[in-house]
Amino acid sequence: MDQMWFVMGMNLLVVLALMICVWPFSIIKKDSSIVDVFWGIGFVLIAWNTFFHAHGFLWRKLLIATLTTIWGLRLSFHIYARNLGKGEDSRYQAFRERYGNRYWLVSLFTVFLLQALLLWVISLVIQAGQVSQYPQWLTWLDALGVAVWAVGFAFEAASDWQLTRFKADPSNKGRVMDQGLWAYSRHPNYFGESLVWWGMLLITLSNPINAWTIVSPLLITFLLLKVSGVALMEKTIVENRPEYRDYINRTSAFVPWFTGGKRSSG
Numbered sequence: 001m002d003q004m005w006f007v008m009g010m011n012l013l014v015v016l017a018l019m020i021c022v023w024p025f026s027i028i029k030k031d032s033s034i035v036d037v038f039w040g041i042g043f044v045l046i047a048w049n050t051f052f053h054a055h056g057f058l059w060r061k062l063l064i065a066t067l068t069t070i071w072g073l074r075l076s077f078h079i080y081a082r083n084l085g086k087g088e089d090s091r092y093q094a095f096r097e098r099y100g101n102r103y104w105l106v107s108l109f110t111v112f113l114l115q116a117l118l119l120w121v122i123s124l125v126i127q128a129g130q131v132s133q134y135p136q137w138l139t140w141l142d143a144l145g146v147a148v149w150a151v152g153f154a155f156e157a158a159s160d161w162q163l164t165r166f167k168a169d170p171s172n173k174g175r176v177m178d179q180g181l182w183a184y185s186r187h188p189n190y191f192g193e194s195l196v197w198w199g200m201l202l203i204t205l206s207n208p209i210n211a212w213t214i215v216s217p218l219l220i221t222f223l224l225l226k227v228s229g230v231a232l233m234e235k236t237i238v239e240n241r242p243e244y245r246d247y248i249n250r251t252s253a254f255v256p257w258f259t260g261g262k263r264s265s266g
Helices: 002-029 034-053 058-083 090-122 124-131 140-168 188-204 208-227 230-240 244-250
Strands: none
Touching (some): 090 124, 124 188, 140 188, 230 244
8 A cells, every 4th residue: 555655646746747847838839728638648657657666467567558558649649630730729718718817827727737636536547557466467357458448449549530530521611520430429539538447447456456446437437528528518519500409419428329310411
C-alpha cells in the first residue's frame, strides 16, 4: 500500500506539472483547446512513470503501459489533426466570454488543473494494475480485458476515422452523420472510449484487491454521458441544427443498437 501511495502521489505531480507547462502556451495562442491534445499524452506519461517505479508483475505492467500508449497517442494525434487551423473550441470560447480579462488565470484552474485531476483519477486503474505484484502470471481476466479494450479501441478509432472522412467531403456540409458505426450509435467514439477503460479494469481485477479502481471507468463513462460528451455536444447540436432531433429519435445515444427508422439526409 505504501508503494501505491508513492506512485499515486508522484503521478499526480507529473500531470499537474504537464498541465502547468502547457497552460502558458494556451495564453500565447489564445486557445485553450490545446489542453485536449495533451489529455491522451497525460495518460501515457502516467503509464510509463508507473511502469518504471512500480514493482508489480512485469508482463502485466508492460501490457497496461503498451495499451495505454496505443490509445493515448492515437487520441492525441486525432485531436491535434482535427483541431489544426480550426481555432478555439466553442466550449472554451464560452468560458473566455464569461470570465473576460480574468480568463487567462481562471483557465489555469477551471481547465488545465481540473483536467489534470480528472486525468489522474481515471488513470488510477492503470496505476493499481501495475503496482500489484500478484498474481505473477497472466490470467483469463487479462485476456478478457484485452479483448474488451480492443473492441473499444476499434470502435473509437473507426468512428473517428468515419466522421473525419464524412466532414472532409464538401457535399456532406449540413448533413447529419448517420453512416457506418454512427448509424447504430450517436456517439460510437465515446462508447469505444468507455469500453477501453472497462477493459483496463478487467486487467487490473486480476488481483481482486483492486476492485476499488472501478472508480476510473465509472468516472470516464459519467463524464462522457453527462458532462463533456453526449449531453454537452447534443445540446449545442440541437440548438444549431433542428434536423438532428430526427437522428436522436431513431438512433441509440451511446450503446450501439439497430436504427429505429429511415435515415435522413438532412
